[in-house]
Amino acid sequence: MNKALSFINDKRVRDWIYQIAAVAFLVGLTIFFVRNASENMVKAGIASGFGFLWRTSGIEVPFVLTGYTQSDNIFSLFWVGVANTMLVTVIGIVLATLLGFVIGIARLSSHWLTSAIAGAYIEFVRNIPLLFFVLFWYFGVIAALPAPRQSIGLFGVAFLNNRGLTIPLPDSVDNLRWAALIVLASWVAYGLISVWARRRKERTGQDAPLLAIGIGLILVIPALAIAWASLATRWDVPVLRGFNYRGGFAVIPEFVALLAALVTYTAGFIAEIVRGGIESVPKGQTEAAGALGLRPGRILSLVVIPQALRVMMPPLTNQYLNVLKNSSFGAAIAYPDVVSLFMGSALNNTGQAIEIIAMTLAVYLVIGLAVSGLMNWYNARIALVTR
Amino acid sequence: MNRVSSLSLWRERLFGTPFTGFLTLVMAFGIAWVAVPLIRWSLIDATWAGTTRADCAPGGACWVFIRARFGQFMYGLYPVDQRWRVDLAGILFLLGTLSVVFAPQRLRLRLGVAMLVLLPPLGIWLLSGGLSLRYIETREWGGLMLTLFISIYASLIAIPLGILFALGRQSELRVIRLISVVFIEFWRGVPIIAVIFLASLLLPLILPGGIGIDRLARAVIGLGFVIAAYMAEAVRGGLQALPKGQREAATALGLTYWKATGLIILPQALRISLPAMTNEFIALIKNTTLVLVVSILDLLGIAQASLADPNWVGMNMEAYAFSGAIYWLICFALSRWSRHLETLGRRQNH
Numbered sequence: 001m002n003k004a005l006s007f008i009n010d011k012r013v014r015d016w017i018y019q020i021a022a023v024a025f026l027v028g029l030t031i032f033f034v035r036n037a038s039e040n041m042v043k044a045g046i047a048s049g050f051g052f053l054w055r056t057s058g059i060e061v062p063f064v065l066t067g068y069t070q071s072d073n074i075f076s077l078f079w080v081g082v083a084n085t086m087l088v089t090v091i092g093i094v095l096a097t098l099l100g101f102v103i104g105i106a107r108l109s110s111h112w113l114t115s116a117i118a119g120a121y122i123e124f125v126r127n128i129p130l131l132f133f134v135l136f137w138y139f140g141v142i143a144a145l146p147a148p149r150q151s152i153g154l155f156g157v158a159f160l161n162n163r164g165l166t167i168p169l170p171d172s173v174d175n176l177r178w179a180a181l182i183v184l185a186s187w188v189a190y191g192l193i194s195v196w197a198r199r200r201k202e203r204t205g206q207d208a209p210l211l212a213i214g215i216g217l218i219l220v221i222p223a224l225a226i227a228w229a230s231l232a233t234r235w236d237v238p239v240l241r242g243f244n245y246r247g248g249f250a251v252i253p254e255f256v257a258l259l260a261a262l263v264t265y266t267a268g269f270i271a272e273i274v275r276g277g278i279e280s281v282p283k284g285q286t287e288a289a290g291a292l293g294l295r296p297g298r299i300l301s302l303v304v305i306p307q308a309l310r311v312m313m314p315p316l317t318n319q320y321l322n323v324l325k326n327s328s329f330g331a332a333i334a335y336p337d338v339v340s341l342f343m344g345s346a347l348n349n350t351g352q353a354i355e356i357i358a359m360t361l362a363v364y365l366v367i368g369l370a371v372s373g374l375m376n377w378y379n380a381r382i383a384l385v386t387r
Numbered sequence: 388m389n390r391v392s393s394l395s396l397w398r399e400r401l402f403g404t405p406f407t408g409f410l411t412l413v414m415a416f417g418i419a420w421v422a423v424p425l426i427r428w429s430l431i432d433a434t435w436a437g438t439t440r441a442d443c444a445p446g447g448a449c450w451v452f453i454r455a456r457f458g459q460f461m462y463g464l465y466p467v468d469q470r471w472r473v474d475l476a477g478i479l480f481l482l483g484t485l486s487v488v489f490a491p492q493r494l495r496l497r498l499g500v501a502m503l504v505l506l507p508p509l510g511i512w513l514l515s516g517g518l519s520l521r522y523i524e525t526r527e528w529g530g531l532m533l534t535l536f537i538s539i540y541a542s543l544i545a546i547p548l549g550i551l552f553a554l555g556r557q558s559e560l561r562v563i564r565l566i567s568v569v570f571i572e573f574w575r576g577v578p579i580i581a582v583i584f585l586a587s588l589l590l591p592l593i594l595p596g597g598i599g600i601d602r603l604a605r606a607v608i609g610l611g612f613v614i615a616a617y618m619a620e621a622v623r624g625g626l627q628a629l630p631k632g633q634r635e636a637a638t639a640l641g642l643t644y645w646k647a648t649g650l651i652i653l654p655q656a657l658r659i660s661l662p663a664m665t666n667e668f669i670a671l672i673k674n675t676t677l678v679l680v681v682s683i684l685d686l687l688g689i690a691q692a693s694l695a696d697p698n699w700v701g702m703n704m705e706a707y708a709f710s711g712a713i714y715w716l717i718c719f720a721l722s723r724w725s726r727h728l729e730t731l732g733r734r735q736n737h
Contacts, residue, residue: 015559022563036593037593039595040593040596112401114414117417128715131677325577329677332680
């Protein structure tokens with residue numbers, strides 16, 4: 001072997017050569033794609049740049065939370081989509097978690113029939129495509145609901161029919177804003193008190209009546225505040241006029257169908273996570289806690305749940321991010337989320353594929369990264385401390 | 388004797404205490420409330436024979452509709468006289484898989500590689516035509532056949548790419564690791580529906596002018612890339628489960644990186660990650676339904692499109708029940724198989 005070439009056999013040199021080759025390949029591929037794209041765009045007469053965002057959109061949206069109108073620019077259309085995506089995601093996560101916990105705990109029930117029903121639900125839901133549920137709820141269930149005249153009334157203030165769900169809308173939000181502030185304040189107060197109680201317990205061993213304080217601060221005071229605010233506010237209750245409801249806020253059927261599909265589907269996956277989490281706590285833990293004289297309620301809250309939560313948290317976060325991504329299934333039934341509004345309508349109108357696709361994907365990536373960052377921090381905090 | 392004891396066991400389970408008895412009654416009532424109308428609709432009041440909508444009795448399921456449309460549910464708009472080609476492709480694929488599974492150990496690898504090289508192009512030739520076969524545009528493909536086609540060909544992209552990026556993520560070369568992490572996290576972070584839009588819009592844009600790319604191929608490539616990222620994570624689980632000593636021992640014996648990977652690491656890692664990879668394949672089958680948004684009609688898409696037929700108005704429930712049942716059977720069977728593999732693997736380890 002030539003002495004001048006022997007450096008090739010040095011592992012460090014080789015590693016660098018491989019890495020430089022990989023980067024060169026990627027850069028070359030990117031240049032190739034970008035050149036083709038710019039050539040093709042010139043040929044097709046497509047402009048580039050983000051100037052199109054300030055043009056008037058002219059797209060009518062049936063479900064707006066941000067006060068957008070047709071004469072606003074395309075950038076505000078983008079935010080309408082983001083808001084709609086976030087709305088269905090957040091409500092979907094809350095409801096799917098509740099349903100998922102109920103089914104997951106039912107699966108663990110010692111009552112055979114309850115457990116069997118929960119198991120059947122889980123096996124049914126997990127092996128069918130989500131799009132099936134979206135289409136089924138939209139074309140199968142909502143479309144089969146009665147017409148507005150024969151609406152299903154919910155407590156006489158909200159009405160469900162084949163045109164969606166009409167709910168009452170407050171005339172002014174001042175009182176509700178105060179109520180929200182009170183709720184927040186009492187939750188923060190509970191957090192501070194529980195931290196103080198834990199410190200005191202570590203110092204003196206004394207228990208604080210946390211359960212009573214918790215019920216008071218987390219449930220009773222917020223409930224009173226919300227009740228007061230809703231009674232003090234004038235509500236615009238929907239009324240049947242002619243063939244449809246007037247007044248109130250109309251939740252479009254697409255939202256109801258997408259939400260129902262997301263909740264029923266995701267609950268099946270969350271139920272499995274809950275079951276796995278609780279089963280992962282060894283039976284000896286419960287028995288040992290019982291032998292130490294802890295009551296069943298305290299065993300659950302001090303021994304089982306903290307350990308189960310640690311196992312459940314990472315997959316649960318994954319499911320929550322899935323709900324965010326899966327909310328884009330609304331595009332199939334024209335729910336105006338960010339994919340169908342921006343990647344669909346706005347792209348059709350402007351033709352600026354690259355900019356629009358980049359912005360839409362950025363929404364999901366930014367939220368996803370933020371949530372994973374938060375969860376990593378939380379996991380590090382609750383991780384088992386081993387010495 | 389055994390009978391009696393199992394009977395008393397059931398009595399204990401369902402009516403052991405007043406509370407469990409009450410719970411059983413409530414649950415049984417709930418089941419009856421759902422199941423009785425369902426069974427009446429789907430079996431007792433249903434119409435099975437006939438040819439048109441008029442043959443169907445009101446109030447029950449009209450399975451005549453499924454019977455009349457069965458060909459479409461399976462093959463989409465594929466010309467009737469050419470459907471043997473789809474059947475042949477399916478049979479060849481099945482025989483190929485079975486021959487690899489049942490081949491003697493020493494032939495298995497070579498046979499597997501041969502099938503992997505031969506079958507995919509053969510399948511495309513049979514389905515789309517050319518070389519003395521009539522050319523059939525992908526626009527005419529559809530139904531269950533398309534669901535399976537997309538799932539299989541997308542995983543042909545996803546599995547090799549996924550293994551490559553899983554290895555990249557475990558690599559000690561920092562740049563390679565970074566590239567792999569970015570690739571995996573990017574595709575895992577975006578909705579699949581957006582990727583299908585992206586593939587159908589961007590692929591024709593970034594390829595040199597004049598190269599037309601079929602719209603079905605775009606969807607398959609898009610799905611293949613996303614699933615590759617999920618596959619990579621499944622494979623990573625297997626790689627991480629291997630003791631570090633395996634690679635160190637292989638290196639000490641003088642094997643190069645690729646030899647050690649191919650002969651020592653991957654055979655063991657893939658066996659461990661096979662259940663996880665099967666689960667990703669199930670997810671892929673479920674996600675092929677999303678090609679609906681670029682108007683490619685797979686099984687669910689055909690079911691949805693059939694609702695617009697003026698001769699068969701109001702067949703929503705029948706169409707959904709039939710297509711849903713097929714998806715459920717396929718995915719359920721695969722998930723059972725994956726669970727079986729998992730217990731098998733666990734037993735071998737202990």
